Each structure stands twice: as structure tokens, then as C-alpha cells.
Amino acid sequence: MVLVTGGAGYIGSHTCISLHEAGFDFVIFDNLCNSSQESLARVEKIIGKKIPFYRGDIRNKQDLQNVFDTHKIDSVIHFAGLKAVGESVEQPLHYYDNNVNGTLVLCQVMQEYNCKKIVFSSSATVYGDPHTTPIKEDFPLSATNPYGRTKLFIEEILRDLYICDNEWKIILLRYFNPVGAHKSGLIGEDPNGIPNNLMPFISQTAVQKREFLNIFGDDYDTHDGTGVRDYIHVVDLAQGHVKALHNIDKIQNVLSVNLGTGNGYSVLDMVRAFEKASNKKIPYKIAPRRTGDVAKCFADPSYAFEVLGWRAEKGIDEMCEDSWRWQSQNPNGYSRD
Ligand code: NAD
Ligand code: UD1
Numbered sequence: 001m002v003l004v005t006g007g008a009g010y011i012g013s014h015t016c017i018s019l020h021e022a023g024f025d026f027v028i029f030d031n032l033c034n035s036s037q038e039s040l041a042r043v044e045k046i047i048g049k050k051i052p053f054y055r056g057d058i059r060n061k062q063d064l065q066n067v068f069d070t071h072k073i074d075s076v077i078h079f080a081g082l083k084a085v086g087e088s089v090e091q092p093l094h095y096y097d098n099n100v101n102g103t104l105v106l107c108q109v110m111q112e113y114n115c116k117k118i119v120f121s122s123s124a125t126v127y128g129d130p131h132t133t134p135i136k137e138d139f140p141l142s143a144t145n146p147y148g149r150t151k152l153f154i155e156e157i158l159r160d161l162y163i164c165d166n167e168w169k170i171i172l173l174r175y176f177n178p179v180g181a182h183k184s185g186l187i188g189e190d191p192n193g194i195p196n197n198l199m200p201f202i203s204q205t206a207v208q209k210r211e212f213l214n215i216f217g218d219d220y221d222t223h224d225g226t227g228v229r230d231y232i233h234v235v236d237l238a239q240g241h242v243k244a245l246h247n248i249d250k251i252q253n254v255l256s257v258n259l260g261t262g263n264g265y266s267v268l269d270m271v272r273a274f275e276k277a278s279n280k281k282i283p284y285k286i287a288p289r290r291t292g293d294v295a296k297c298f299a300d301p302s303y304a305f306e307v308l309g310w311r312a313e314k315g316i317d318e319m320c321e322d323s324w325r326w327q328s329q330n331p332n333g334y335s336r337d
Contacts, residue, residue: 001071002026002245003115005058005106006079008035010189011121011178011234013043015077017187018238020047024245027052027071029064030080034192038334042186058102064109075117075169075248076110077241078103081150084196085125085292088147099150100157107161117169119244120158122151124176124230124260124297133264134300137174137256144292155256162254169251171244176230176260176299178237180319181326188326189234190333198270199231199319203327206280213282215267217289222296226267230260230298233314233322243310251307260299261312269316277320278328 002019006012007028013035019026028040028051044051052071056063058080067073081099082088088095103120110116127135128142143149155172162168179199181188194210195201204210218225240259265273271282305311 001073003029003067003071003073003076004079005029005076006081006121008032008037008039008053009079010035011175011237012077012079013039013187014182014234015079015238015241016043016051017046017182018235018242020049022242024242027054027067027073029054029056029058029067031055031057034082036190036334039187039190046182046184046186058106059097061105061109064106065112068109068113068115073113073115075119075245076106076115077119077245078106079121081121083147085145085147086196088150089145092146095146095150100153103154103157107157116165116167117248118158119171119173119241119248120154122155122172122174122256123148124174124258124299126152126155126174127297129294130297133296133298134262135258135298136300137258137303159254169248170254171248171251172254172256173240173244174256174258175237176232176258176297178234179231180233180235180314180322182235183322183325185325185329188323188330190330198229198267199323202271202274202282203323205282206274206278206324207327207331209331211283213271213284214287215284216287216293218286220289220295222266224266224268227293228264228266228296228298230263231265231270231316231319232259232261232312233319236261236312236314240304240308240310243308247308255307257304257308258299258301259304259310259312260301262299262301263316264296264298265316270320273316274320274324277317278324
């Protein structure tokens, strides 16, 4: 049985579908601080099966022990965490407590129940401002904000855990920029308030919830001056977790793996692709650069293929078509108004 922390969230809900398709049994643990019961109901609708769900906080030992007492958990996919960069600058203690302390408590409980396999949601943010692209796993690590530092610290903590006890099997998946949604249009990304990230902002502009997109900088050293990122379809990303579980028993040492496509697209490339997919105009204005943004960030994904046999399969058009289907069918996300 797999424990999926944060399984009601954007990436977790898609991963649960892939786990089901791959024949894994799993339970979801989430405090719903950034998600809703509705996403779980929709996942159940897609897979046609009830999912054991525990509402609880990873910082609360008893909440976790309750799950481990009820099910024989043999591995954990750990998505639970807070992820808004700006908010992490305003509330660093909250971020360190939730993400770092939460992971410590989770690992303590895992140890107590002799469950020593964990797949952790890390991020390309641990490469800070990379000196060159594409980014390989052995590039130097750094952080530019508290959110990024929580990922960096958790990676270090997990490496220390392995050093003291080699029975642990630990995979750190470093995601690039997840976008897109499940083909059904039933689940997708549902940010609270004004989106910080590009794709939800574009799709909310397409349904006229936002008047126009601000493009943060057009004077970067990139093919058209706007920032370049490695957008990856969330269903490909979900599949990466299945591959991680398939391979976790045979890994030696802590494995750090980039999950990206290896393709870099600019903000303007994304706007054009979305316009094509949605047949809607995305009005935009050029705005100043956003503090902390880098010009280019994209993966060298070859190691993921080498060690997990995984590679992304979906391209930018499919990412935009699927984001659009989700957004147009659910203009208000999971809330039913
Ligand atoms: P999300 O917010 O949709 O999902 C996270 C889930 O964790 C939510 O359902 C939330 O309610 C839950 N959660 C948070 N704190 C919790 C706690 N203390 N106890 C129990 N549940 C808790 O985010 P997501 O986009 O699905 O991201 C999943 C993970 O991947 C996060 O750790 C995030 O930092 C990481 N990540 C995300 C991105 C991205 O762009 N979405 C990129 C890189 C890494
Ligand atoms: C951001 C975070 C990163 C986090 C990731 C996933 C920052 C500095 N980085 O990455 O730590 O891991 O989200 O949550 O916040 N853009 C616009 N207009 C917008 C929004 C974005 O032009 O309204 C541009 C950005 O300048 C960037 C690109 O679109 O060039 C992608 O931005 P975004 O989706 O926020 O992702 P990242 O900045 O890569």
C-alpha cells in the first residue's frame, strides 16, 4: 500500500490516477489546506473506485500513526507542502514548519513503522540561478527564497537519513514546470486567488476571469526576450512517480532525478500555443521583470530515462489543449458556482 501525502492537490490527484492504472493500492493523506474534497470525488469518478482518504496534517504524529496503524504502508509519495514563492517570503516560519518540520515528522513515523521508501516532490528551484542550460542533476544547488530553501533542506535531511541508515530508499524528483490536466477535464490546477504561475494565469485570461496577462520582462537573453521554461504535462509527471516506485527497490544511494521534457519554451511561445488550442485571444502587456526570475531554466532529462526508463511524451499543444479543457469546463475550478 502506498501512502500519498498531498494526494488531493494538483500533481497528487493526477498521480493517484496513474497509480491506479498501474495497479497500485494507495491511501491519500491531506489536510486540504490548498485543495478540496471535490478533487477527490472527481478522481474517484475517473477511476470508478472509492479511495481511502485521511484528513490530517503531516506535522501531527498521531494523524499519521492512525494511517500506519490502519494500513500496511510500504512506500510513501510525499507531495504535501506549501509552494507559493511570494508567500514563503512573507511567512518563512510557516513554510519551514509546514514543509521541513512536516517532512521530519513524516520520516519519524515512517521509521517507527519500518517503512523506508520515499519519493519526494522536489523542484528545479533547487538549481537556483543555473550557470548554463540544460540542467543536469549534478549542477550546484542553491536557493533564492524560503520555499526553495525548504526543498533544499529536505533534500539534505533525506540524504543524511540515508547516510545513517542505508536501508532507506529515497528518490528526489525535481519537477520543472507542471502544466496541463487530465484528459477528462474533471481535474486540474485550481490556484487560490490570483495565480502566480503562468499557465493558470493564461487560462484564466482566456475565460476572461483576468483582463490581460502581464509578461514579466521581454529583455532576457532568450530567443524572443521573454523567460524560457521547461513545461511538462502533469500526466507525464504523474507517470514519472509510477516509474519511481517501480524502480525504488533497486536504487543505491539517494537518487536525484530531473522530471522535465528538455524543451525550453518562452512566455510568448506559451501564449501563442494557448491561443491556438483555445481559439481565444490572450491580451498581454509587457511588464518589468519579476524579482527572482531567471532567464532560462530547462532540464537535461536523460538521467530519468537512464535510471527510471521514463521520458515525457506530451508536447506543448497537448499541454495547452488539456489546460484549456479543464479551465473552460470549470471556470471556477472545484467550487461549484
Ligand atoms: P498543491 O498545493 O496542489 O498540492 C499540495 C497538497 O498538499 C495540497 O492538497 C495541500 O492541501 C496538501 N498539504 C500541504 N501542507 C500539508 C500538511 N501540512 N499536511 C497535509 N497536507 C498538506 O501543489 P502541487 O502543485 O500538487 O505540488 C505538490 C508538491 O510538488 C509540492 O510539494 C510542491 O512544492 C512540489 N512542486 C510543485 C511544483 C508546481 O509547479 N506545481 C513544482 C515543483 C515542485
Ligand atoms: C515558479 C517559482 C518556482 C516554483 C515554480 C512552481 C518563482 C520565482 N519561481 O517558477 O520556485 O518551483 O513556480 O510553482 O516564483 N510569467 C509571466 N507572467 C505571469 C506569470 C509568469 O510572464 O503572470 C513568466 C515568468 O516570468 C517566467 C514564466 O512565465 O518566465 C514561468 O513562470 P511561473 O509559471 O511562475 O514559473 P517559474 O517562475 O518557472
